[in-house]
Amino acid sequence: VSAPHINLxxxxxxxxxxxxxxxxxxxxxxxxxxxxxxxxxxxxTLGGALTSGGSFTAxxxxxxxxxxxxxxxxxxxxxxxxGTDVNGDALTESVTGANDxxxxxxxxxxxxxxxxxxxxxxxxxxxxxxxxxxxxxxxGPARVKNLVxxxxxxxxxxxxxxxGTAGTxxxxxxxxxxxxxxxxxxxxxxxxxxxxAYVTFAETQxxxxxxxxx
Numbered sequence: 001v002s003a004p005h006i007n008l009x010x011x012x013x014x015x016x017x018x019x020x021x022x023x024x025x026x027x028x029x030x031x032x033x034x035x036x037x038x039x040x041x042x043x044x045t046l047g048g049a050l051t052s053g054g055s056f057t058a059x060x061x062x063x064x065x066x067x068x069x070x071x072x073x074x075x076x077x078x079x080x081x082x083g084t085d086v087n088g089d090a091l092t093e094s095v096t097g098a099n100d101x102x103x104x105x106x107x108x109x110x111x112x113x114x115x116x117x118x119x120x121x122x123x124x125x126x127x128x129x130x131x132x133x134x135x136x137x138x139x140g141p142a143r144v145k146n147l148v149x150x151x152x153x154x155x156x157x158x159x160x161x162x163x164g165t166a167g168t169x170x171x172x173x174x175x176x177x178x179x180x181x182x183x184x185x186x187x188x189x190x191x192x193x194x195x196x197a198y199v200t201f202a203e204t205q206x207x208x209x210x211x212x213x214x
Contacts, residue, residue: 022135022199023208024059029067029102029128032056032112040120044079044127046112055083056112058129062086063108063165065130066095068115072122073099079125081105083112086136086165086198097121108134108165108200131204134165137197137211143190144171144197146212149183151176156205163195175206190214 031050038044046054058064063086068079074097085091086108093107100123115127137144137160149158152175160171170191176183190213199209 017214018138019210019212020061020135020137021208021210022062022133022137024062024064024133024203026203027067027129027131029069030126031129032066032127033115033125035069035071035124035126037123038117038121038125040117042117044115044117044125046115046127048128050129056109058110062133062135063110064134065107065132066105066109066112066115067128067130068095068097068103069126069128070098070100070103070121071124074103074121074125075099077117077119077121079103080114080116080118081107081109081112082114082116083109086110086134087139094118104130104132108132131202133201133203135199135209137199138193138213139196141195142193142197142213144193144211144213145187145190147171147173147185147187148210149173149175150207151178151181151183152203152205152207153177153179154205156202158199158201158206158209160191160193160211161198161200162193163198165198165200167195167198175201180207
């Protein structure tokens, strides 16, 4: 249901007790590390536009999949990404490199403290953020009563998941193809998430999601 003029305060005040908004910036393919040569078993320099003090921190309450762009053939090599997930728990992933292309982590990182090559990269490497976004609505049991979201310019699916960013999706809604157009859904009885409520979407399809819950 399209709703360009949505009174968020009224929705929250009459139908739920709490809210969480997940809003993110566009993907940045070299936001963590700009293109440079990387030595054998050496770490990438985390000095891109999205970093501070040699580490990356995503927008509050969010996490991003990490991209690794190889200028050469690194398909037989791997890269170890170390950081934390959207809950603040330690997260380490080994990402297989690509052949003159981009490899993307499976996990969503709220922070990245290091990215280290396992082997000798064939050419320059850069690291950044994917279009794929995850966010935490509430870490504990929650009943989601209302959702409001803003289109990112392409049709896509927003998933509200139980227990984590890879958990079962209990609510699926479609984003609007028009950039900046709001839509909403009211769930009269709400949907219960016994193990916490999390959202995943692509920022090219959705700019922000606000969930009202109790």
